[in-house]
Amino acid sequence: MKQYLKNKNFRAGLLITGIMILAILIGLVWTPYDPNAMSGSEKLQGPSGAHLFGTDNFGRDIFSRVIQGAGATFLIAAAAVAIGLIVGLIVGGLTGFYGGVLDEVLMRIADSILAFPSILLALVMIAILGKGKYNIIIALGILFVPSFARIVRTEVAKQKNTDYVRNARLMGASNMRILFLHIMPNIIPVLLSSVAIGFNNAVLSEASMSYLGVGVQPPDPSLGRLLSEAQGYLFQAPWYAIFTGVAIILLILGFGLLADGMGGE
Amino acid sequence: MGDMLTVKDLRVTFLDNNKEALHGISFTMQEGERLGLVGESGSGKTVTAMAITGLIERSRVTVTGDVVFEGMDLHRCSRSQLRSIQGPGMGVVFQEPMNSLNPLIKVGYQVEETLRIHTKKTPEERRKLAIDALDRVGLPNPDEIYSKYPHQLSGGQRQRAMIAAAMVIHPKLLICDEPTTALDVSVQAKILKLLKELSDEYKVGILLISHDLLVVKQLCENVAVMYKGNIVEQGKTLDIFNAPKDEYTRQLMAAIPKRRRHE
Numbered sequence A: 001m002k003q004y005l006k007n008k009n010f011r012a013g014l015l016i017t018g019i020m021i022l023a024i025l026i027g028l029v030w031t032p033y034d035p036n037a038m039s040g041s042e043k044l045q046g047p048s049g050a051h052l053f054g055t056d057n058f059g060r061d062i063f064s065r066v067i068q069g070a071g072a073t074f075l076i077a078a079a080a081v082a083i084g085l086i087v088g089l090i091v092g093g094l095t096g097f098y099g100g101v102l103d104e105v106l107m108r109i110a111d112s113i114l115a116f117p118s119i120l121l122a123l124v125m126i127a128i129l130g131k132g133k134y135n136i137i138i139a140l141g142i143l144f145v146p147s148f149a150r151i152v153r154t155e156v157a158k159q160k161n162t163d164y165v166r167n168a169r170l171m172g173a174s175n176m177r178i179l180f181l182h183i184m185p186n187i188i189p190v191l192l193s194s195v196a197i198g199f200n201n202a203v204l205s206e207a208s209m210s211y212l213g214v215g216v217q218p219p220d221p222s223l224g225r226l227l228s229e230a231q232g233y234l235f236q237a238p239w240y241a242i243f244t245g246v247a248i249i250l251l252i253l254g255f256g257l258l259a260d261g262m263g264g265e
Numbered sequence B: 001m002g003d004m005l006t007v008k009d010l011r012v013t014f015l016d017n018n019k020e021a022l023h024g025i026s027f028t029m030q031e032g033e034r035l036g037l038v039g040e041s042g043s044g045k046t047v048t049a050m051a052i053t054g055l056i057e058r059s060r061v062t063v064t065g066d067v068v069f070e071g072m073d074l075h076r077c078s079r080s081q082l083r084s085i086q087g088p089g090m091g092v093v094f095q096e097p098m099n100s101l102n103p104l105i106k107v108g109y110q111v112e113e114t115l116r117i118h119t120k121k122t123p124e125e126r127r128k129l130a131i132d133a134l135d136r137v138g139l140p141n142p143d144e145i146y147s148k149y150p151h152q153l154s155g156g157q158r159q160r161a162m163i164a165a166a167m168v169i170h171p172k173l174l175i176c177d178e179p180t181t182a183l184d185v186s187v188q189a190k191i192l193k194l195l196k197e198l199s200d201e202y203k204v205g206i207l208l209i210s211h212d213l214l215v216v217k218q219l220c221e222n223v224a225v226m227y228k229g230n231i232v233e234q235g236k237t238l239d240i241f242n243a244p245k246d247e248y249t250r251q252l253m254a255a256i257p258k259r260r261r262h263e
């Protein structure tokens, strides 16, 4: 952590992500207006002191909606990454550690999944699972497994041959003990930047799918859904799309900078 | 005192390049004995150590011959039997003190590892034994070292910590593969002295692997000279020093610079 803090990009990412998370957390308990409260007299108003980001076609406060939507998108992305990470750790850990036929087979499967654009596969999965917030989480989570599994596998295979792992073995440590206690902690630094990158992919995928109408469904909020609502009023109320877009960009930028600062691509 | 370790006609062939690295070597070690294994690079010293410790991946080599440690046939016993002697039976110290300790785990935790795996001691007992071991290997402020990370220690300190990690459970045999090669000369001598003291105090046998006859002479009463996968000569260190019989041993002796002969 300390050496990361020396990196300018990491610090900038930390600042942006920190502000976003703070806003999201506050949004969980308090927003300036009820995000769903309509007001016939305040339709499609531009940004003002009363409505920081303006109002939408129902007179709802866009600032409140963006904060709420960002929170929902954040949770969806985090949950999807968590699923991908946990399953990826198990699959990649075991294949990297034991190698052999299972390793060959699983990694070929991972390769073929990774060969397709992930948004395409996500759409296929949604077609199978159905629309909705939880299905998005599951679909994205499953899609993230191969890339995490691959990274974990490579790192575990590397760690397996280190002197300290050999020493643990010579102390009579069991395979599971070696894998989870002596190897896993050492791959966390590498995983951190992949987690940040995965998070960004999840935010973008959620936004695209909800924008296309196959993702989060009303009345659930999300940034992607706000974007698809905003598109109908692009000319009457451009601030709707702009502020939603800015929220998406800030989320992605923050995590992108973090990933970059931690040595990811 | 009976035989602690018997190695008989040990042959090791690596399957990936079909190369026989050991051509049938034999030696025995008594309890508490200190045996040196010397030979040039590639002569098979590390492979011997790996075959004895059970580190060699059974799927990647063919091993014939016997390695019997305290009555247990190490190449035919089950993995869990093998694990049960790794630690309490034999401990291992390798050359490279930089990477021998896990960089993300505190030194104390790593020193306690064999106790955690093989005994039912409480955390307090383990902590006490670990700090005692760190103290015994001559580390200053052992309770501070206990909660440090490996990168906060010097090379010599790390090697001492490794010795503490192997010794904390009082094994019967300590296998040291080039334990001092990566250290500077003054530290080398101190580590060798420490190994000798520990061996006397706890009746630990030491198998010392080195390419340096003089290092072996400082620590071991017996020596086996390896050359290209064979043991070409073995016996009392002093006898071999005074009257080497094998041509290769003579070459090894001749390679020692004059000024070091009396170390």
Ligand SMILES: Nc1ncnc2c1ncn2[C@@H]1O[C@H](COP(=O)(O)OP(=O)(O)OP(=O)(O)O)[C@@H](O)[C@H]1O
Pocket: B014, B016, B017, B019, B021, B039, B040, B041, B042, B043, B044, B045, B046, B047, B048, B211
């Ligand atoms: N994993 C391996 N696969 C194939 N051959 C190996 C392997 N490990 C060692 N060998 C071979 O076995 C022989 C003995 O190697 P070993 O490492 O035991 O030498 P050494 O005496 O320890 O040398 P050094 O002083 O350099 O450590 C070498 O010729 C080497 O090529």
Ligand SMILES: [Mg+2]
Pocket: B045, B046, B047, B177
């Ligand atoms: Mg060697």
